[in-house]
Amino acid sequence: MAAATTSLRNAKQTLRQSLRKTLKQMTVQQRKEGSLMLTEKLLSHKAYQEASRISIYLSMPEEVDTSLIIEDIFKQKKLCFVPQFNDVQMNMLQVHSLEDIKSLPVYKWGIKQPAFDDKREDALETGGLDLVIVPGLGFTEDGKRLGQGKGYYDGFLARCSEKVPTTIALAYNVQRCTEIPTGPSDIIIQHVIFST
16 A cells, blocks of 8 residues: 555656646746636636635746636625645635735745734635635646645545535646546546636
């Protein structure tokens, strides 16, 4: 069992390195065009249109840009939740406006998130979520996902037992994988939207 776990971890790590290298090689223009196409596809998706409680990540430079999606969430008067993570787990806490997001402190890996002493609505304590927009390094057409290796999203989605949200991943075409090694704790994403 330990050998199988080590083998899985090594296979994931090798694929992560390859995908990170590929993502770094994308030009600013390619990222911008890909992000715009993915934003349009998401905003017209039935699951997005019908959702009123949405969790979304605050994108890093090499990730699909989520800023226009966040603008639309507020414009459509949907409730917006963003990740707050510590060393143990990730929670989804409500943010109220673009100004609110701008004022968030920067933590690990240069990611903005609500402060730990900030009293905000926790999605799982107040009715769950309708939709979780999940980041990742690579995805297969059938929903297998390779994350950064911390297990935050798998752990969070496993805790959504009472009300299971719809999951959507947005990915540049270079993030499309034919196969991703997965283990029993890896959550399958319901909808993966590629830029082309």
